[in-house]
Amino acid sequence: MPISKWKWEMIAMDFVVGLPKTLGKFDFIWVVVDRLTNSAHFIPVRIDYNAEQLAKVYVKEIVRLHGVPLSIISDRGTQFTSKFWRKLHAELGTQLTFSTSFHPQTNGQS
Template identity: 50%
Template structure:
């Protein structure tokens, strides 16, 4: 199952069987998606009767699945039976690629920072003195403000990308004629 956030373009990859009951898929969704993002306002699906209900419209794309298959093909063993072991790495990689429409990676869009990518020693965490509590509170306010700015930029970039895509699509179309 591939779930893509339409605003941030963030994505999650969850292994599942081809034929699943709605309850089983709902449990996967709760376990892997809802716990991180909460219940979405809307969900769009391309999968048929399993996703038909008003509550259960999943954000699944064949394009995202094709990306995942292409990515995993490079890493799975010759028998191709260990693909589920590579899903976390594939998800991490996909979440850190800058999206053309948003101009930022889904990870950055959701968190406001880029993840640590190396396996070197972590940076030292300084000891926080009590007088620094006000400073930490100010940092929290700055972070919240930054996240609002990122969300506004995401929306602006998406609207711009959609307008460009519409212009490009309309260059080859002819106007409809009334009959």
Template identity: 55%
Template sequence: WKWEKITMNFITKLPKTTNGYDTIGVIVDRLTKSMHFLPMRENDPMEKLIKLYMKEVVTRHGVPVSIISDREGRFTSLFWQALHKALGTRLDMSTAYHLETDSQSERTIQTLDDMLRACVIDFEKS
């Protein structure tokens, strides 16, 4: 079913927006390839990520069965793991040697990164 299996990742080190955002959380449904982009600050606390995740994913689509992510600190935190254990969501971490386990979000991130860079270049020219 839709939104049962998702991937999560972050685009970091972006130029800051007027609201101070410099990170985008990328969440992709593995079945439909639909996605959510969550504006964040790189130093936002874990609680901010969880509030955004609950608002944008869980309330709209339900609790996923599994989440694939990289081993970024937010995804390996005890708080994140305890939350998903309580929700019944399996957390699968990709490894440095098997990045294909998270290839969907990696492709999405690359496409979004390319589009953002093109917009910045166009904006700077005008």
């Protein structure tokens, strides 16, 4: 993996699952980590969010604050491998990299 030259240009993301539901019905935490500084956002989301809903949260919570990253590393969850998610990032110019099954160390940060 190349090393970031600027903060928030390369990020990693994953979900923390198996949490009890909050009053707002959130049951996942979406962890988005800057690969250079290791600073992170912990964003409450719901298990039933689809790629479009996650994209709205992503733009509001990450892109608005840090700009569009050059690359994202994530697992192969259906939210991250969907046609919509891939098309969105192709249009934004963000390279998507997926960790291999049974080898989550590819991500290494989220």
